[in-house]
Amino acid sequence: MLTLINLTGLTNQFVTPERITLVIRIVLILIIGIPLLRVLKKVMAKLTHEKLSAQAEQLIQRSVYYFGVLILIVSILNEFGFKLSALLGAAGVLGIAIGFASQTSVSNIISGIFLISEKPFTIGDIVESGSTIGIVTSIDLLSIKLITFDNKFVRIPNETMIKTEVTNYTKFPTRRLEIMLSVAYKEDLERVSAVLYDIAINEELSLKDQEPVIQVREFADSGINILFGIWTKTDDFIVIKNKLMIKIKQRFDAEGIEIPFPHLSLYAGEASKPLTIKQI
Incomplete structure (x- = not known):
């Protein structure tokens, strides 16, 4: 009986009408506030959709949402007896301390703007x-x-x-695909250029209103370097690059055009001459 009386006393001590009212108010704030935040987020999405850039739209929506969350938190703290003025004062002191410790974050925010x-x-x-x-x-x-x-x-x-x-890489709707290739010194450059031009004009993903670029760039150690450029839509860039690499190799093989590779010939004077063999 004594234990039951003690439990009843503790219950009466902690479960008071004021505390029950406090819990009800907080629950009501959450029940009303959370759906309001979701509605606010959807409203901001509709208001900013297709009116601002994607990054500005995303930033405004998040800023308004976080501001709403802040108001919700302040409202709940206010129910616990924390006054807004005291919170602002504490936030000001905390902000100064954080400001000195987070100069990099401030720099990132300014850079983000x-x-x-x-x-x-x-x-x-x-x-x-x-x-x-x-x-x-x-x-x-x-x-x-x-x-x-x-x-x-x-x-x-x-x-x-x-x-x-x-x-x-996707700022503009079109791009020029550039492939640097090399041919052997013995090859006819005009013939090589004609083959590359034929590949370009017959590529279905190339833009026909832009002339392909075929430039002899350098007489290198192992061969002659040629720049082959072709204009295409940015969305087709990766696809056409793979197709062209395959077509160039196939056409060069069919036309007998040699793609050189680095090699080295050593000559050491008289000592490198073949041995003379005399028949007895």
């Missing part, structure tokens, strides 16, 4: 930064996210993207 305003690339573009090539999947205030062609996730800080050279 520059990237969004300059628009050197958008979501879905294929870019190269340093030794990394991949598809842009996200442009945030702190970093850029890429997916490489072998399905690796790469995060590059915005400051790095601002400071280093970035190549955008």
Whole structure:
């Protein structure tokens, strides 16, 4: 009986009408707030869709969503008795401390704003930064996210993207595919050029309104280097490159055009002459 009385006393001590009311208010805030956040996210998606660039659209949607989450958290803390003024004061002191310790993050945020305003690339573009090539999947205030062609996730800080050279391979709808090849010195260059031109004009993925490029570039050690360039749609770039490499090899074999490889002949004067054999 004594234990039951003690439990009843503890229950009455902790389960008070004020605390029950507090729990109900917090539950109501969550029940109303979470669906509102989802609705707000969908509304912002509709308002910004096709009106802004993909990266600006993504940034605005996330910023509004996180701001809504912040309001929800502040509302819950307010129910526990934390005043907004006290929270702002604590946030100010904490912000100063974090500011000194996170100068790199601030630099990345500023760089992210520059990237969004300059628009050197958008979501879905294929870019190269340093030794990394991949598809842009996200442009945030702190970093850029890429997916490489072998399905690796790469995060590059915005400051790095601002400071280093970035190549955008899909900025324009067309590209020129360039293949550097070599032929033997004995080959007729005009005949080689005619074969390459025939390959170019008969390639279905090439752009017929752009002339192919065939240039003799260099007399190298093992052969004559020739630049072969052909214009194509950016979306067809990888496909046409593979097709052309195969066609060039097949046509050169059929035409008897030699593709040289590095080789070396040694001559050591008289000592390298063949031995003389006398018949007795």
